[in-house]
Structures are given as structure tokens and as C-alpha cells.
Amino acid sequence: MSEGKGKWIEEVREKAKRAIDKPSAFGLDLDISKFKSISKSSESISRDLEEKASEVGVDLSGRGRAGSYLQVDSSILMGSSLHEGVEVLPISKALELYDWVPNYYWRALDVDMDKFTALSELKCSGGVFIRVKSGVKVELPVQACFYLKSSGLSQNVHNIIIVEEGAELNVLTGCASPRVGEALHVGVSEFYVKRGGKLTYTMIHSWSEGVDVRPRTGVLLEDDASFTSIYINVNPAKTIQTMPIVHLNGENSRSSLVSIVVASNGSVIDVGGEAHLNGNGSKAEIVSKVIAKDDANVISRGVIVGEGYNCRGHLECRGMLLSSKAVIRAIPQLDAKNASATLSHEAAIGRFSEDEVYYLMSRGFSEEEAVSIIVRGFMDIGPVDLPPLLSKYVKWVLDNVSRKL
Amino acid sequence: MLEISDLWVEVAGKPVLKGVNLKIDYGEVHVLLGPNGSGKTTLINAIIGDPRFKVIRGSIRFKGIDITNMPINERVKLGIGIGFQMPPKIRGVKLGDLLREISLRFGGKSNIDELAKSLNMHEFLDREVNVGFSGGELKRCEVLQVLVQSPDLAIFDEPDSGVDVENLSLLAKAINDFCGLSDKPIMRKRSALIITHLGYILNYIKADRAHVIMDGVVACSGRPDEIIENIKNHGFEGCYRCLRERVNG
Numbered sequence: 001m002s003e004g005k006g007k008w009i010e011e012v013r014e015k016a017k018r019a020i021d022k023p024s025a026f027g028l029d030l031d032i033s034k035f036k037s038i039s040k041s042s043e044s045i046s047r048d049l050e051e052k053a054s055e056v057g058v059d060l061s062g063r064g065r066a067g068s069y070l071q072v073d074s075s076i077l078m079g080s081s082l083h084e085g086v087e088v089l090p091i092s093k094a095l096e097l098y099d100w101v102p103n104y105y106w107r108a109l110d111v112d113m114d115k116f117t118a119l120s121e122l123k124c125s126g127g128v129f130i131r132v133k134s135g136v137k138v139e140l141p142v143q144a145c146f147y148l149k150s151s152g153l154s155q156n157v158h159n160i161i162i163v164e165e166g167a168e169l170n171v172l173t174g175c176a177s178p179r180v181g182e183a184l185h186v187g188v189s190e191f192y193v194k195r196g197g198k199l200t201y202t203m204i205h206s207w208s209e210g211v212d213v214r215p216r217t218g219v220l221l222e223d224d225a226s227f228t229s230i231y232i233n234v235n236p237a238k239t240i241q242t243m244p245i246v247h248l249n250g251e252n253s254r255s256s257l258v259s260i261v262v263a264s265n266g267s268v269i270d271v272g273g274e275a276h277l278n279g280n281g282s283k284a285e286i287v288s289k290v291i292a293k294d295d296a297n298v299i300s301r302g303v304i305v306g307e308g309y310n311c312r313g314h315l316e317c318r319g320m321l322l323s324s325k326a327v328i329r330a331i332p333q334l335d336a337k338n339a340s341a342t343l344s345h346e347a348a349i350g351r352f353s354e355d356e357v358y359y360l361m362s363r364g365f366s367e368e369e370a371v372s373i374i375v376r377g378f379m380d381i382g383p384v385d386l387p388p389l390l391s392k393y394v395k396w397v398l399d400n401v402s403r404k405l
Numbered sequence: 406m407l408e409i410s411d412l413w414v415e416v417a418g419k420p421v422l423k424g425v426n427l428k429i430d431y432g433e434v435h436v437l438l439g440p441n442g443s444g445k446t447t448l449i450n451a452i453i454g455d456p457r458f459k460v461i462r463g464s465i466r467f468k469g470i471d472i473t474n475m476p477i478n479e480r481v482k483l484g485i486g487i488g489f490q491m492p493p494k495i496r497g498v499k500l501g502d503l504l505r506e507i508s509l510r511f512g513g514k515s516n517i518d519e520l521a522k523s524l525n526m527h528e529f530l531d532r533e534v535n536v537g538f539s540g541g542e543l544k545r546c547e548v549l550q551v552l553v554q555s556p557d558l559a560i561f562d563e564p565d566s567g568v569d570v571e572n573l574s575l576l577a578k579a580i581n582d583f584c585g586l587s588d589k590p591i592m593r594k595r596s597a598l599i600i601t602h603l604g605y606i607l608n609y610i611k612a613d614r615a616h617v618i619m620d621g622v623v624a625c626s627g628r629p630d631e632i633i634e635n636i637k638n639h640g641f642e643g644c645y646r647c648l649r650e651r652v653n654g
Contacts, residue, residue, distance in 0.1 A: 355493040358455050361477035362487050364510040377497030
């Protein structure tokens, strides 16, 4: 590693050390000192793991995938590509292999953003590096699975995805845990999409009630780059707080963040998305749909900052309450800093109407079936820019969720 | 097939139906006329069992079974289908998907594509249910859903209101075919109850019997052409007069 690059890593670590007690701007603060970051047990692929993985869309046989990465606690069990022009490596290996990786290391996200970014730097327990080379277009998804199974553990991962000029990549990430005691998942992800590149990122979360979840995501888009993110949370967690930030630096760059959150059983969830429309003609859309049942408590945030000439942004927050003990709060925010910016938002929260339920019952559906049809409709994300395999898969996940509600 | 006796129904604590009697036999098509607010829609909501329409007296029997206190979906399973006047939107649900689910629940024998074509609705199968539909499209969509259910008794609430002539003849043809009105009367098995404010649909459908509902009671029943003729000449005002005279006399 050249001296300049080594210096960056040192700088980053120093900043991280100073931020290790810094609470997050949003969400419940956590005492991170109680978690250990390395699990001693050696891991293998168990039946439980296979089942949970398939629930979040990960096929451990690797069939129909351009590459696979699998991490259980802090053990990396898979990390390889099956497609020419695509690299899938553990992040530690990528740092060893290429001296340019620091150019993509804590560049889309500040390491001293809060104690969680700092923790993932100081006590990193893995993560995946994915790169697709310039001009290479891959329709089959690269899959990454993070499985958290040990109580008392904090799984601190750092992922980097690089889509080079004109390349196209689809990533499917599944994060899951079986029933565990207290555990923490910190997932730092940095995505770099270069000129004319295209990245779609589909992430399914299926945690359990003891797990605190703190993903930290930063995305940098160059000219004409496009980024689509679909986030679906299907099971209760203890707490989740995440607010991906997309920097649309390039001219005519595009970003679409869609999240569908099903919150139940005491989950405290604070999710959102932030788009900075810096490039001229850049365009962003943030859509969130929240379903809260039992005594779940959800905050749904959205921030769009319009700075570039003729930039456009739209925020949509929709919430459906399935219980009178649940709470949803929508906080949309628009900052227009250029007179030619067009920013808009709509927010609506409520219960479904009796009219709809009785209407569907008059077509022969039971009350439960009627509610499930309405909820499934609510979760529908309409046409999204995903390859057919992934849109079919997203539909399958949502069908399953609505059946379980 | 359907027998309603002395039916009293309350909506939001107020009595709307005050002793309705109505009988529809197998293979018969009846129309229900009446001014706005007379209780037509309340009657059909009570037949289907919408819990917001509370039966406080009387009974509804269908195929000999007392359905007065049955949940909506169980009545529907017995063979009642209903086309609403103002159906709600079901966002995010495609009409085609909904029709397939409905069909599955009723034996899966309906040819959805063919039925949709017959009602000029085939281009709507990929659309969200009732979202952005025009008046005529809503009516066609309601009739389509009922046809997919293939009920023994079909009820249509004002299929002719706010609909142009072209749509009306399309709807009427579908309802005629459904009821087998081109067959000999003895061959007809299915029944229908059609609510119409002004009776336009009677220009297209040969109904067996007409009823006028006034102030929550069936004020008059008889041959459809005769009743329509009277309403045309004297308006519903004439029915009121007649009702008053009979009550007082």
C-alpha cells in the first residue's frame, strides 16, 4: 500500500476512535460496550441457516446468481464470483489485494458519523467487496447474506460496491437472525456508481426480537448513473435505525429508494432516506410504506435537498396502522436551494376503510382475507426498475408477508 | 329464492326500512324503483349483510335458509352476487388478480378473459381495481365481478345511472345473457334484482316484476311497463299520493 493511502486508513481510524461514544442523530442510543465483535465458534451451513437464507432470497447453492457472499456472525463462509468482470471478495482481502481500495473506503460516508460507523471501523468483523468492471452488464444478481446467530455479539460489517463506467449490477442482500438474545448488527455500505453505471440493491431484513440493527449507507452517483434500492423489513426486530444517504453528484443521475417496513411486536423502527440532488438535472424519489401492528412504533423519514439546476425530487410516506396501540410518525423534509428545483412530497397515514373490507367480503373473501388483500395492495410498489427475476422475487416476499399479517 | 318478510333496518340509529316484504322466485328478474333516499340501497346492503345496516326486525331467507344474521362472505357463498353503485378503490391490487381469486372461490370455472371482453374490460385487467375508472367503467367492472362469481341471485345497484347509451346496452346485454332472458322462461334458473332510479335499463331488459319503494316500504308492485308508465306520467309524487290514500283509506 502506498504511503498516501496508508495515511488515509490511519486518519480514518483516528477519527473513528474519537467518535466511538458519539450517539446517532436518530433512533435510540445503545450501549455498544456490552457486545463483543468476534465470535469464537467455527461455522458451517446448517439447516436453520439454509431455511432463513431462503426466506430472505438467498440461495446457498449459488444457482441463478452471478456471485455469492455468506457471513455467519464473524465467519466468512462464501465469497466468490461466477461471472466474468464481477469480483466478489471479503473486504479484508480486497484491501490486501488492491492499493486503490482506500479511494472507496469511507468516502461515501463519514467514519465519525456516529458510534456505529466508528465501531464498524475499529472492530470490523467482515463485509463484502463487489466490483463490476466497466461496460460489464450482469442481469443475474450477486447475493450477499449476513446471518447473526450468537447472543451478545455485534456483527460489524463494512461493504463496498463499485459499479464502473457503463456497467450494470443487481445485488440482493438478505440479513437474518434466528431467535437470539441481545445482539447488534451494524452494516456499513458504500456504493459507488460511475458514469452511466446502474446499480439495483434489494435488501430483505428478517431479524428477531432481540436484535438491534444499525445499517449505515452512503451512495455516490456520477453523471448519468442510476441507483435503485428496495428495502423490505418483514419480521420484528428490537430496534432498527437507518437513513441511507444518496449523493446525486453527477448530471442527470437518478435515484429511487423504496422501503416497505412491516413493524410488529414492540419493534421500535426509525427508517428513512436522504437524497442530495447536487448534479444538474438529477432526479430522486423516496417512497416508504409502513405497516405497524401490535405495539410497534415507527418513524418514517425522508429528506430531499435540491441544489442542482433543474433537479427534481419526490417524497412519499404512506402508513397503515393495523392496531390502535401502534404508532407511525411521518417526517418528510424538503430543502430547495436552487430556484429551478422541483420538490414535492405526500404523506398519508391511516387505517384501511371498512368499505374496502365489506366490498371484498361481498366477493366471497373472509374478513381476514379481505384485510390481507388490502394490505398486500398497500405494500405494492408498482413498476420498479428491477430485472424480472428480482421483481418476481420481491413480489413473492411481499405475498408471504401479507399472508402472515 | 329470496324471501324478505317485514324487514326493518336501521342505519346509524335511524330506521330506514320499515317493514319491507319482497319475494323473488327462481328465474325471475325484478326491478326496484324509488326516489333518492327511499331505502333502495339500504335494502340491498341489508340483503348482502353489511353490518352497518342493522336489521332490527323481520327476516331474509335465501334458498330457504335464514341468512338474516350471516356474515357477508357466507351469504355470497350461498349464491348471492352484488354489483355496487359506488365501489371503493382497492389500491395496489390488479383487477385481473382479484378476478382470478374470486373465480377460485367459486369453482374456478369462469372464463375471465372472455367475460372481460364481453364487457369491454379486457384492457383493465392490469389496472388497479376501480382506481381512475370512469362512471361507465365502474359499472362494467362491477357487473364483470358478479359474472365471475356466477351467483344464483345477482343484485345490481343502479347499473344505469351516469352511464351513456353505449355502455348501457353493453351492460344490459351482459345482464340479459346472465339471466338467460333469451331462453324460455321455464329454462331460466338465475334471478336478478336490479335497482334503478329512473328505469332506463328497462328499455333493454325485460323484467318480470317491478316494485316501488317509498319511505322504507314497498309501496307498489306490478308489471314493469305499467309501473314505469305511471311514474312517467305522475312522477314519484303520484306514488306518494297513492300510498297516502291507501294508508289513510
